[in-house]
Amino acid sequence: DVKVTxxxxxxxxxxxxxxxxxxxxxMDHENMFWYRQDPGLGLRLIYFxxxxxxxxxxxxxxxxxxxxxxxERFSLILESxxxxxxSMYLCASSLRRGLYNEQFFGPGTRLxxx
Amino acid sequence: GENVEQxxxxxxxxxxxxxxxxxxxxxxxxxxxxxxxxxxGKRPQLIIDIRSNVGEKKDQRxxxxxNKTAKHxxxxxxxxxxEDSAVYFxxxxxxxxxxxxxxxxxxxxxx
Numbered sequence: 001d002v003k004v005t006x007x008x009x010x011x012x013x014x015x016x017x018x019x020x021x022x023x024x025x026x027m028d029h030e031n032m033f034w035y036r037q038d039p040g041l042g043l044r045l046i047y048f049x050x051x052x053x054x055x056x057x058x059x060x061x062x063x064x065x066x067x068x069x070x071x072e073r074f075s076l077i078l079e080s081x082x083x084x085x086x087s088m089y090l091c092a093s094s095l096r097r098g099l100y101n102e103q104f105f106g107p108g109t110r111l112x113x114x
Numbered sequence: 115g116e117n118v119e120q121x122x123x124x125x126x127x128x129x130x131x132x133x134x135x136x137x138x139x140x141x142x143x144x145x146x147x148x149x150x151x152x153x154x155g156k157r158p159q160l161i162i163d164i165r166s167n168v169g170e171k172k173d174q175r176x177x178x179x180x181n182k183t184a185k186h187x188x189x190x191x192x193x194x195x196x197e198d199s200a201v202y203f204x205x206x207x208x209x210x211x212x213x214x215x216x217x218x219x220x221x222x223x224x225x
Contacts, residue, residue, distance in 0.1 A: 004157075031211075035215075040123065040217055040218075041217060042120070042203055042215040042216055042217040042218045043158070043203060043205075043215040043218075044215070045212060045213070045214070048212060056212075058212065059115070059214070090157070090158070097211060098211070100146050100163070100165060102148070102160045102163075103148075103160070103213065105157040105158050105159070106157060107156075107157050108157060
C-alpha cells in the first residue's frame with residue numbers, strides 16, 4: 001500500500017519567510033510531483049521530478065523551487081513567501097516515467113501566508 | 115501546452131439518478147485521461163482512466179467515454195449514492211507523465 005506523507009497539515013507563515021514543505025513516499029516511486037490546489041482552478045503542477053537530483057518546471061513554477069536529494073523525498077521551497085502563495089499544497093508520486101500509472105497523493109498542507 | 119476545461123463546476127443530482135461530467139482537451143497528442151475523486155478533507159484518488167486507443171471503459175457504476183475527434187471525454191456515474199458526493203477532477207497527458215487537470219466538479223447527491 002503506497003503511502004505518501006507530508007510534513008505538516010497546516011502551516012502559517014509570514015510574508016518574506018522561507019518555507020519548506022516536505023514530502024516522503026515509501027514505495028520506491030521514481031516520479032514525484034508538487035501541485036497547488038485552489039478553488040475553481042483545480043490542481044496546478046508546480047514542479048516535478050523523475051529521478052534524484054532531477055527537476056522539471058510545471059505550469060506555475062514562479063516563486064518556488066524544489067529539491068530531491070533522495071529518491072523518497074521531494075521538497076518544495078518558497079524562497080520568500082507571499083500572500084498569493086496561500087493555498088493547499090499536494091504532493092504526489094507515481095511508479096515510473098513513461099508508464100500509464102496512477103499518481104498517489106499525500107494528505108496536503110494548507111499554507112497560510114500572512 | 116495542454117489545456118483541460120471541465121464542466122459543470124457544480125452538479126447536484128437526486129440519489130439514484132445519473133451524473134455526467136464533461137472535459138475537453140486541446141492537445142491532440144494527449145493519450146491518457148484519468149479521473150480523480152476527492153472526498154471532503156481527503157486526498158484525490160484515481161477512480162478510472164482511459165487510454166486513447168479505447169472509446170469507453172466501465173467499472174461497476176462508473177464509466178468514461180472518449181471522443182478523440184472532438185477532443186472530449188466524459189465521466190458517467192449511474193445509480194448515484196450519497197458516497198458519490200465529492201469533487202471530481204479530469205486530467206489529460208501524453209504518456210502519463212505530466213498530468214494537466216481540469217478545474218474540478220463538485221458533485222452533491224441529494225437524498
